[in-house]
Amino acid sequence: MTTPIHVMSEIGKLKTVLLKRPGKEVENLTPEIMERLLFDDIPHLPVIQKEHDAFAQALIDRGVEVLYLEKLAAEAIDAGKVKEKFVDRILDESNIETDGVREGLKKYLLSFDTQEMVDAIMAGIRKKDVSIESHHLADVSSEEVYPFFMDPMPNLYFTRDPAAAIGKGLTINHMAFEARNRESLFIEAIMNYHPRFADQGVEVWRDRNHTSRIEGGDELVLNDKVLAIGISQRTSAKAIEQLAIELFERNSNFEKVLAIKIPNVRAMMHLDTVFTMVDYDKFTIHPGIQKNNGEVDTYILEKGGEPGTVKMTQRSDLQEILREALDVPKLTLIPCGGGDAIAAPREQWNDGSNTLAIAPGVVVTYDRNYVSNALLRSHGVEVIEIASSELSRGRGGPRCMSMPLIREDLPK
Numbered sequence: 001m002t003t004p005i006h007v008m009s010e011i012g013k014l015k016t017v018l019l020k021r022p023g024k025e026v027e028n029l030t031p032e033i034m035e036r037l038l039f040d041d042i043p044h045l046p047v048i049q050k051e052h053d054a055f056a057q058a059l060i061d062r063g064v065e066v067l068y069l070e071k072l073a074a075e076a077i078d079a080g081k082v083k084e085k086f087v088d089r090i091l092d093e094s095n096i097e098t099d100g101v102r103e104g105l106k107k108y109l110l111s112f113d114t115q116e117m118v119d120a121i122m123a124g125i126r127k128k129d130v131s132i133e134s135h136h137l138a139d140v141s142s143e144e145v146y147p148f149f150m151d152p153m154p155n156l157y158f159t160r161d162p163a164a165a166i167g168k169g170l171t172i173n174h175m176a177f178e179a180r181n182r183e184s185l186f187i188e189a190i191m192n193y194h195p196r197f198a199d200q201g202v203e204v205w206r207d208r209n210h211t212s213r214i215e216g217g218d219e220l221v222l223n224d225k226v227l228a229i230g231i232s233q234r235t236s237a238k239a240i241e242q243l244a245i246e247l248f249e250r251n252s253n254f255e256k257v258l259a260i261k262i263p264n265v266r267a268m269m270h271l272d273t274v275f276t277m278v279d280y281d282k283f284t285i286h287p288g289i290q291k292n293n294g295e296v297d298t299y300i301l302e303k304g305g306e307p308g309t310v311k312m313t314q315r316s317d318l319q320e321i322l323r324e325a326l327d328v329p330k331l332t333l334i335p336c337g338g339g340d341a342i343a344a345p346r347e348q349w350n351d352g353s354n355t356l357a358i359a360p361g362v363v364v365t366y367d368r369n370y371v372s373n374a375l376l377r378s379h380g381v382e383v384i385e386i387a388s389s390e391l392s393r394g395r396g397g398p399r400c401m402s403m404p405l406i407r408e409d410l411p412k
């Protein structure tokens with residue numbers, strides 16, 4: 001197994017994972033902008049960093065290699081000698097109002113060494129920090145009250161979403177909201193220029209140059225043949241069908257995509273906020289996505305008769321669909337918060353269904369979701385809890401905060 005990306009399941013022993021340590025970007029929030037930037041509160045930086053370091057350490061203690069997005073991005077930019085090109089690319093997507101401001105920002109960013117520059121872009125660029133040399137009214141009179149020329153990217157620590165490893169490749173995502181869409185530029189640079197990934201046989205199943213949206217929180221690799229992808233607030237049916245066609249027609253091993261429809265609401269933005277795989281035959285599920293008798297609208301996509309088409313079957317018996325797809329005798333759905341009227345929505349809000357499997361039957365979860373954690377244990381799952389007071393304020397859990405790059409294959 002020598003390829004830099006290898007993910008044939010959700011639960012195979014985790015070997016290498018991509019994280020982002022929360023930085024200044026999570027503190028560059030105010031009540032006025034946090035909703036637009038998809039935060040519900042403002043994290044306390046030293047504490048969120050401590051919690052995140054403990055998350056990373058829990059993975060390292062289990063033999064996982066932890067890579068950091070911010071470090072790989074800087075290394076990639078240096079390796080490719082593309083500092084200026086990268087700055088141009090990110091400025092193109094940062095809503096810069098005038099040429100004068102753009103020039104000033106470019107000069108400012110290029111004055112840093114590469115790592116500092118990457119960190120500064122991620123943190124957001126304050127107007128007060130950049131001098132604009134211009135005699136044009138528009139350059140000097142920009143909306144004074146708004147503090148940023150370039151918005152902070154507080155959601156970067158959710159490395160799951162801007163890209164998703166699938167098999168020996170990945171999708172580099174066009175994300176749903178402007179608040180996050182620039183995030184996938186870092187991954188794009190890493191795949192193009194970092195010596196660990198560039199020209200190493202990594203398949204880009206779908207790049208970010210699309211108009212239809214998809215995010216990694218919706219992309220689940222159930223096994224080496226079947227994916228589950230959420231039709232959600234963040235991922236459109238169109239993007240799923242396009243990706244399925246790419247996977248079926250190019251040299252991937254995937255044969256089936258289960259497109260699972262979940263409610264279009266903030267609390268359940270991605271499939272992995274309501275549904276994650278914890279063992280060969282066990283999933284967590286938030287009962288809020290199930291209708292009577294546990295039904296969930298699901299569309300099964302397979303290779304179509306004509307090129308560029310898919311064959312589609314609609315069903316709603318999710319438990320049986322999963323049992324068949326995974327070829328197990330019995331499949332268990334473990335309800336978040338035990339399905340209790342209060343505990344279920346409360347724990348789901350703080351990512352109680354969002355587990356990161358690091359091996360079959362071994363998961364990392366937030367400590368605050370004690371009802372769900374106890375239930376997982378009663379089903380024989382090993383639960384590694386991490387502190388979550390500040391991490392959870394961004395509305396994402398351990399799966400959202402990690403992008404597996406290499407997992408061991410499951411025994412056949």
Ligand SMILES: NC(=[NH2+])NCCC[C@H](N)C(=O)O
Nearest residue numbers: 038158217270394395396400
């Ligand atoms: N895979 C996930 N569930 N990620 C959660 C991302 C949370 C982030 N604040 C957002 O709204 O985008």
